[in-house]
Amino acid sequence: MRVVMVGAGYAGLVSGACFAEFGADVTCVDVDRGRIDRLRAGEVPIYEPGLDDLVRRNAESGRLRFAAGPGSEVGAADLVFIAVGTPARRGDGHADLRHVYRAAELIAPHLQGYTVIVTKSTVPVGTAREVRRRLHAARPDADFDVASNPEFLREGSAIEDFLRPDRIVLGVESARAEASLRELYRPLNLIETPILATGIESAELTKYACNAFLATKISFINEIAALCEATGADVHAVARGMGLDGRIGRKFLHPGPGYGGSCFPKDIAALARIAAEREVPARIVEATIAVNSAQRGRMCEKIRAALGGDVADKRIGVLGLTFKPETDDMREAPSLHVLPVLIDEGAEVRAHDPQGMDEAAACLPDSIRFCSDPYEVAETADAVVLMTEWNAYRGLDLERIRDSMRGRVFVDLRNVYEPGAMRSLGFRYCGVGR
Ligand code: UDX
Numbered sequence: 001m002r003v004v005m006v007g008a009g010y011a012g013l014v015s016g017a018c019f020a021e022f023g024a025d026v027t028c029v030d031v032d033r034g035r036i037d038r039l040r041a042g043e044v045p046i047y048e049p050g051l052d053d054l055v056r057r058n059a060e061s062g063r064l065r066f067a068a069g070p071g072s073e074v075g076a077a078d079l080v081f082i083a084v085g086t087p088a089r090r091g092d093g094h095a096d097l098r099h100v101y102r103a104a105e106l107i108a109p110h111l112q113g114y115t116v117i118v119t120k121s122t123v124p125v126g127t128a129r130e131v132r133r134r135l136h137a138a139r140p141d142a143d144f145d146v147a148s149n150p151e152f153l154r155e156g157s158a159i160e161d162f163l164r165p166d167r168i169v170l171g172v173e174s175a176r177a178e179a180s181l182r183e184l185y186r187p188l189n190l191i192e193t194p195i196l197a198t199g200i201e202s203a204e205l206t207k208y209a210c211n212a213f214l215a216t217k218i219s220f221i222n223e224i225a226a227l228c229e230a231t232g233a234d235v236h237a238v239a240r241g242m243g244l245d246g247r248i249g250r251k252f253l254h255p256g257p258g259y260g261g262s263c264f265p266k267d268i269a270a271l272a273r274i275a276a277e278r279e280v281p282a283r284i285v286e287a288t289i290a291v292n293s294a295q296r297g298r299m300c301e302k303i304r305a306a307l308g309g310d311v312a313d314k315r316i317g318v319l320g321l322t323f324k325p326e327t328d329d330m331r332e333a334p335s336l337h338v339l340p341v342l343i344d345e346g347a348e349v350r351a352h353d354p355q356g357m358d359e360a361a362a363c364l365p366d367s368i369r370f371c372s373d374p375y376e377v378a379e380t381a382d383a384v385v386l387m388t389e390w391n392a393y394r395g396l397d398l399e400r401i402r403d404s405m406r407g408r409v410f411v412d413l414r415n416v417y418e419p420g421a422m423r424s425l426g427f428r429y430c431g432v433g434r
Contacts (some may be wrong), residue, residue: 001024001025001026001078001079001180001184002076002077002078002079003016003019003024003026003027003077003078003079003080003081003184004026004027004029004068004070004073004077004079004080004081005019005026005027005028005029005081005083006030006069006073006080006081006082006083006084006103006106006107007028007029007030007083007084007085007099007103007121008028008029008030008032008035008036008066008081009016009030009046009084009085010046010048010155010158010262011031011083011120011121011153012028012081012083012084012120012270013028013039013044013051013055014045014048014051014151014153014154014158014159014162015081015083015120015151015162016064016081016083016391017051017054017055017058017159018054018063018159018162019060019184020058020161021054021058022184022185022187022188023063023187023188024063024184025063026058026063026064026065027064027065027066027067027073027077028064028065028066028067028197029066029067029068029069029070029071029073030066030068030069031068031069031102031106033068033358036066036067036068036146039055039066040066040276042055042056043285043304044086044181045423046176046323047327047328047355048155048156048158048159048327049156049157049159049326050159051095051158051159054159060391062085065137066291070103070106070107070110071106071110072110073109073110074110074111074115075106075110075112075113075277075296077115078114078115078180078184079115079116079117079118079180079181079184079238080107080115080116080117081118081119081120081149082100082103082104082107082118082119082120082121082131083120083121083151084099084102084103084119084121085099085121085312086099086100086121086122086123086266088264088265088266088269088270091407093125093269093270093272093273094272094402095122095123095155095266095267095270096274097123097124097127098129099121100119100121100123100127100131100135101130101131103377104117104131104135104138105134105138107135108135108138108139108142109138109139111135111139111142111144111180113141113143114143114144114145114176115142115143115144116144116145116146116176116177116180116181117131117132117135117144117145117147117190118146118147118148118181118365119131119146119147119148119149119204120149120150120151121418122150122151122207122208122263122267122270123148123204124204124270124273124274125130125205125274126146126204127204127206127256128146128171128200128204129200130144131289132144132145134226135398145172145173145176146177146200146299147170147171147172147173147177147178147181147200147203148170148171148200148203148204148408149168149169149170149171149181149203150169150171150203150204150206150207151207152165152166152207152210154329155261155262155326155329156324156325156326156327156402157326158339164191164193165188165193166193166194167193167194167195167196168188168193168194168196169187169196169197169198169203169206169207170182170195170197170198170203171200171201171202171203171204172195172197172198172199172200173199173200178197182195182197186296192197202328207267208267208270208271208274208374209271210269210410211263211264211267211268211271212267212268212285212288213237213269214252214263214264215259215288215292216253216284216285217251217253218252218253218254218256218258218259218292218293219258219259219287219288219295220291221235221239221252221253221254221255221380221433222240222255222256222258222291222292222295222432222433223291224239224255224433225255225432225433225434226298226433227282227335228433228434229433229434230302233433233434234433234434235255235415235432235433236433236434238373239253239254239255242396250386251335253311253413253434254414254415255432256334256413256414256415256432257295257296257338257387257413257414257432258292258293258295258296258299258334259292259323259328259332259340260323260332260333260334260336261323261324261331261332261333262329262331262332263417264332265279265292265331265332265407266332268285268288268289271285272286272289274275274287284287287371295334296334296337296338299334299338300338300341300342300350301308302367302409302411302430302432303316303338303342303383303385304345304385306409306411306428306430307382307383307407307409311342311345311346311347311425312343312345312346312347312384313346313347313348314346314347314348314383314407315347315348315380315381315382315383315385315386315406316342316347316349316350316381316382317347317349317350317351317352317371317377317379317381317383317385317405318335318339318350318351318352318377318385318387319351319352319353319377319385319386319387319388319390319393320335320352320353320386320387320388320389320390320393320414321333321335321351321364321386321387321388322335322353322356322359322388323352323358323388324388324389325388325390325391326355326387326390327355327356327361328356328358329359330359330360330362330363331354331355332343333356333360333406334387334413335351335360335364335388336363336364337352338387339364339365339368340364340365343365343367343368348367348369349368349369349376349383350368350369350370350371350376350377351364351369351371352370352371352372352373352374352376352377352388353388353390354392357370372405374392374393374396374401375397375400375401375404377405378401378404379404379405380404380405380406381405381406381407381411381433382405382406382407382409383407383410383411384401384405384409384410384411385411386410386411386412386413386414386416386417387411387413387414389412389414389416394416398417398422398425399425399426402425402426404425407428408427408428409425409427409428409430410422410427410428410429410430411431412430412431412432413431413432414432415431415432415433416432417429417431418432419431
C-alpha cells in the first residue's frame, strides 16, 4: 500500500516508520524543509527510544522516504494521513486546526484516483467532515473518503504502542475506506489486535474520552493521596486494593506531581471546550483539570513544609525535569510550575535530567545550575527533590547522596523509594500520599 504521512513530527514520524515496518511504502512529508533534510541525512530530530533504528532500517530498505510537501507523491497514494500538530490555541484552550486545514489545502490539487484522507492528529469532533468539505470544495472531481484513525501512543514507548496496540479505532464513512485501512493494519491480525470500525465522530471523540478518563484516574488518585496524608493511610496500599478490582484496573493510579506532557493537558482542555460549545456540562473533566493544577501547588507546599516552612536561601537539588521518563519533552512538565515558584521564594536550584536539560534550559529560569550527574545535584543541598522517575534515579547510592548533602530532606514526588528504608538511612523523607 502507498501511504503519505503529512507531518514529520512526533506522531507522523512514529506512525510513518511503523507503517513502513508493516511493509507499506511510506513517504513522510513536511513543510519544514530543514527537518526533511535532516531526516534524509539520517538524523531523527526527536528523542524516542528505538525510533532512530526503525527509521534508518526502513529508509535503507527503501520503504520509508522523506519529501518536502505535500506534493506530487499524494497522487500515487492509497491513504494520506494528516498527522500535523494541533497545539492549544492561545487564550481559549481550543485545538488550533490551522495546520490540519492547511494540509488539506495542500493535498487537494494532487489527488488522483481513489484516496482515503485520514486524520491522525487529535482533532475536535467534526474536523474530519470539515476536511472533507474543504477537499470537495477545492476538488469536486476527486474520488476520496475521509476517515479518522486516532493514535494512542505514549512518549517513550510509542513504537511498542504502535506495533502492539490494545486496539485500533477506525472512524469511517464507507466500506471502501474501511477496507483500505484494514488492509494497512493487516499485519496486526497476527497478534489478534481488535480493530473497531465506528462512525467518524465516535472515533474522534474516543480519543478525547480516553485521555480524559486516564487523566481523571490520575487526578482521582492524587486527591486520594492527599486524603491518605491527612488520615495516615498509604496511597499505594489503597491503589493496589482498588486496582485489583478488574472493573477499575491497576494502571494510571500512581500518585505524583500531576499529569503533564503534550497530550493530556491540551486534549482535556480541548474536550472541556468541545462540551462548553455544545452547552453540555463536563463537570468531571473540569474537576480533573482543577485538581491537576492544584496538585502543582501542593507539591510546592510539600517542599516548603519539608524545609521547615520556608525555602528562602535553601539549596534544592532537583532530579528529573521532563514530564515523565524516557523523553526529552518539557511540555507542561510539573517542573515548569514548581521550580519557578521555589526560585521566586529565594531557593537556589540545581538540577539534572538524563535527556531533558537542553529543552529545560530554554524554558526554566536562568538561575538554575544544571549538573552533569545526580550526585553533583545533591552536593551541599539542603533538600533533594525527585521530580521525574528516570531509571537512573532508582538505584542511586543513597549513602553517598546523604553524606554529600548539607541537610537531610528528601522529597520524593514519584514515590520511587520506600519511606521506612529512607528514614533508616537518616533522611527526612517525604513522598506523596504515604
Ligand atoms: C498520553 C496517553 O497515554 C497516550 O495514549 C496519548 O496518545 C498521549 O497522551 P503520554 O503523554 O506520552 O501519553 O504519557 P503517559 O505515560 O500517558 O503519562 C501522562 C502523564 O501522566 C505523565 O505526566 C505521567 O507522569 C502522568 N501519570 C501517568 C501519573 O501521574 N500517574 C500515572 O499513574 C500515570
